[in-house]
Structure formats: structure tokens, C-alpha cells
Amino acid sequence: MFILDLEKPHSLLQAEACDRRLARNHIKRPDLELKLRNLISGHQGEKTLHYFLSLFPKDKFQIYHGLRLPIGNSFFQIDGLLVTSKIIFVLESKNNAGILTIDKHQLTQQYNENSETYQNPVAQVTRHKILLKYFLDEYKFPAIPMEDLVVITRSSTELRITQGYTEGHKKVCKAEDLLKELHRFEKFNYKESFDKQAINRLRHLLLKKHTPLIVNISEELGIERSEILTGVSCPNCKTLKMDYYRKEWKCSECLLYSKDAFIEAINDYFLLIKPTITNAELREFLRLPSQRAATYILSILKLHSTGQNKGRVYHQPKLFPISVSHVFPNQSNTNKNKIGGP
Numbered sequence: 081m082f083i084l085d086l087e088k089p090h091s092l093l094q095a096e097a098c099d100r101r102l103a104r105n106h107i108k109r110p111d112l113e114l115k116l117r118n119l120i121s122g123h124q125g126e127k128t129l130h131y132f133l134s135l136f137p138k139d140k141f142q143i144y145h146g147l148r149l150p151i152g153n154s155f156f157q158i159d160g161l162l163v164t165s166k167i168i169f170v171l172e173s174k175n176n177a178g179i180l181t182i183d184k185h186q187l188t189q190q191y192n193e194n195s196e197t198y199q200n201p202v203a204q205v206t207r208h209k210i211l212l213k214y215f216l217d218e219y220k221f222p223a224i225p226m227e228d229l230v231v232i233t234r235s236s237t238e239l240r241i242t243q244g245y246t247e248g249h250k251k252v253c254k255a256e257d258l259l260k261e262l263h264r265f266e267k268f269n270y271k272e273s274f275d276k277q278a279i280n281r282l283r284h285l286l287l288k289k290h291t292p293l294i295v296n297i298s299e300e301l302g303i304e305r306s307e308i309l310t311g312v313s314c315p316n317c318k319t320l321k322m323d324y325y326r327k328e329w330k331c332s333e334c335l336l337y338s339k340d341a342f343i344e345a346i347n348d349y350f351l352l353i354k355p356t357i358t359n360a361e362l363r364e365f366l367r368l369p370s371q372r373a374a375t376y377i378l379s380i381l382k383l384h385s386t387g388q389n390k391g392r393v394y395h396q397p398k399l400f401p402i403s404v405s406h407v408f409p410n411q412s413n414t415n416k417n418k419i420g421g422p
Contacts, residue, residue, distance in 0.1 A: 083283055084144040084290065086130045090351075092119040093401065094297040097348040100318075101309040108301045115297070125175025125233035129160055132258050140164070142283060148291050149215055155291060156211045160231075162262075165279060166270040169262065170212060170228040172205035173255075177234055182252060183242040201230045202251050219285060224273035227265055231255050298352060308352050310365050312345045314338075316419070324368055327376065336419050340404045342366055342377060347401040355396040357383075362394075380407055 095116040102109055126145065133143055144161040160171030174180070178191030187198045209228040216224075230252045232239055241248040253261045274282065298305065311320030314331040315338060322329040322341055329341045349357060349365050357365075363374045378385075381402065383394040399406070 081138045081141070082134075082143045082145070084147055084287065086126055086145040088123060089119070089146065090292060091295045091297070092116075092123055093347075094295060094351045095119050097351040098297050098301075098303070098308075100313055100344075101320075101348060101352065102303065102307065103309065106303075106307065108303055111301050112297075115301070121175050121177075125173045126159060128175070128233035128255050129171065129173045129231055129258075132255050133160065133162075135259065141169075142279065144286060144290075146292075147286060148293060149212075149286070149289050150291060151211050151215055155293075156208055157293070158208050158212065161212075161286075163274075163279070163282065165272045165274045165276075167225045167227065167265060167273075168212070169265075170205055170209045170226060171231055171258075172201055172208065172228070173231045173233050174201055175233045177237060179238045179240060180232065181240040181242065182245070182248050184245050184248075202248055205230050205251070216282075221278060221282065222273050225270055229253060229258070229261060231258055305353065311367050312342050315341055324366070324373055334419065340408055343402055343404055343407055346381065350396040350400065356393045358393055359390075382406075 095112065098112055099116055102112060106112075130145060133141075136143075141162040141164055144158070144163070146157065146159065147161050148155050148157040158170055159173045160169075162169040162171070174187075176187075176189045176191075178189055181188045181190070182200065182202065184200070186200050189196045189198065205228040209226050213226065228251060231254075232252065233255045235254070235256065237254075239252065239254065241252060297303075298308070309320055312322040312324075312329055313320055314322050314334060314336055316336040317331060317334040319331065319333045321332045322336075322338070323332060324342075327339065329338045330336070331338075345366055346357075346362075349361075353361075353365070359371060359374045359378065362368065362377060363371065366374075366377070368374050368377070378394055381394070383397060385392050385394045387393050
């Protein structure tokens with residue numbers, strides 16, 4: 081059973097938004113595109129891990145994806161956490177392409193005649209297991225057996241573990257072999273460590289303490305706010321050339337009409353600018369023709385607001401990104417995305 085399901089990470093949402101709103105000839109675009117590729121690859125690996133975990137019977141594990149927990153003054157993140165009453169599994173997913181060679185000290189990736197060196201993922205997942213033990217000790221949970229595994233999620237990757245590196249051979253597997261590896265531990269006669277009350281208390285604690293990483297990609301890449309392009313992106317031709325007229329948006333480039341194209345722009349604003357917006361800021365970012373148009377957009381977004389009149393501020397919702405179905409529950413009635421008009 082998925083207790084904390086897989087979601088697209090905030091860092092990837094930000095990178096995608098920045099990709100839509102940074103000029104093609106911007107000096108930082110190569111850095112952005114490299115970061116975006118790496119984030120997409122990592123998320124694809126997590127999706128592959130999610131697929132294989134979804135094959136397990138629902139009552140076999142309580143599964144947590146991307147769990148990020150505080151420890152001291154820092155945090156640690158677990159790609160996959162599988163909890164039972166008898167044992168806990170800590171998983172680390174890797175989606176690197178090419179040839180991966182893992183030895184006692186490092187991971188070496190060879191791809192397209194290039195070679196990159198990374199930290200040993202076995203040491204990484206073992207560290208996360210130890211930190212999780214410290215975390216559970218802090219909240220007075222009984223001791224429970226834990227096992228850690230590194231899961232290589234890209235099926236085409238060639239995996240090489242150096243001879244004599246016993247720990248690597250035991251703790252690294254391909255995603256398609258994960259079920260077999262977990263089944264191997266079922267042969268051990270573990271005693272029950274967590275009763276139902278402890279399992280429920282742990283679930284409540286993990287969800288309460290989970291703290292997703294929030295990044296600022298503009299600051300990281302050195303992109304000024306003034307360099308973030310404004311406007312509503314056309315779902316068809318991807319240009320920022322949609323104009324608002326009578327509660328609809330028309331692309332001046334390909335003539336597409338849409339009622340909901342602006343929602344992506346609202347999400348981009350919250351991701352790249354700040355978590356609050358005013359009527360005037362909305363008009364500027366969406367290039368709206370009037371205060372009245374902005375007031376209508378804000379009314380259908382149903383955002384929580386504080387302040388009054390010109391001092392009213394609207395806040396990013398807790399359920400984010402904003403979805404089309406939230407704004408337009410009856411999407412079939414919106415006549416969205418038609419070239420040439422409704």
C-alpha cells in the first residue's frame with residue numbers, strides 16, 4: 081500500500097517552468113537544460129521503481145516514496161521505504177545510463193565515451209539506513225531489523241561490481257530483480273517488532289515529519305526575475321502569444337482558443353517568482369488587459385486571500401500544482417483547445 085505516493089519533485093517542476101520562460105539564447109540555458117535532463121532522468125528512475133513496487137500485494141508493505149526526514153540540523157531523503165511489522169527496507173534508486181562500475185569507494189559511469197565518478201551508492205543507502213535508525217530511536221520505537229538495497233532502474237544499463245566487493249554484490253540489483261531480492265529476506269524467520277499500534281504511530285510520524293525539498297532554481301543558476309518571460313504559453317505551438325478576450329485565450333501565432341491555458345502560467349508564477357500574488361502582479365504576468373479580467377481569473381482560481389481592497393494578497397494553495405480539474409470541474413463544457421475558435 082502506498083502511504084506516500086510518487087509525486088513530481090519541486091525541483092523538476094521549477095526546472096520545467098524555467099525552461100518555458102527563459103529565452104532560448106539566454107547564457108544560462110545550457111546549464112538549465114543539463115539540470116533539467118538530470119532531474120528528468122532521476123524522476124524516470126523513481127517512476128520505474130514505483131512500477132515494480134506497485135506489483136506487490138497491497139497488504140505486503142507500507143510504501144513511502146521520496147521520504148525526506150529531519151535529523152539534527154539537516155535532512156536525509158529515502159527514495160523508497162518499505163515497512164512491515166517484522167522488517168524495514170531502505171531503497172536507493174539509480175537511473176544512470178551506460179556502464180556502471182561499483183567498487184568499494186565509488187561508482188563510475190561510462191557513457192558516450194565519457195566517464196563520470198560519483199559516490200558509492202551502497203555507502204549512501206547504508207548511511208540512510210543508519211540515519212533512519214537514529215530517527216526511530218529518537219521517537220522511542222522498538223528496534224526492528226533493517227535491510228538496504230540499491231536499485232538500478234534503467235534496464236539497458238550494464239552493471240559491473242568489482243570482484244571481491246561482497247557488500248556490493250549483496251546490496252545492488254536491477255529493478256526487475258527487486259521482487260526476488262525482497263523475497264530472499266522472507267526466508268529468514270524475523271520476529272514481529274512492530275504491533276499494529278506502532279505501525280500506525282510510525283505512519284503518522286513519517287507523514288508529519290516529511291519535509292519536501294523546496295529549491296530556488298533562479299537563484300541557483302543566477303537568473304534575474306526580470307529575465308523570466310511573462311505571458312500565457314500556447315498548448316499547441318508553445319509560444320507565449322496568447323491574448324485574453326471574453327474569458328478565453330487566443331494564440332496570435334496558431335489561432336488556438338483555450339479556456340484553461342492560463343493555469344500553467346499561474347503555476348509557473350508560484351514556482352519561479354513567489355508564493356503570493358496580487359491583482360496587479362497577475363495582470364502583469366498574464367498580460368491581462370484590465371483589472372476586471374484579473375479579478376475574474378482570481379475568482380475562479382479560488383485562492384485563499386488576506387488583506388482588503390488594493391492590499392489583498394492571494395496565496396499559493398496547499399494542493400499544488402493547481403490542476404485544470406480544480407478550476408474547471410466540468411472540463412467537457414469548456415470547449416478548450418480548439419483552433420479557429422469555439
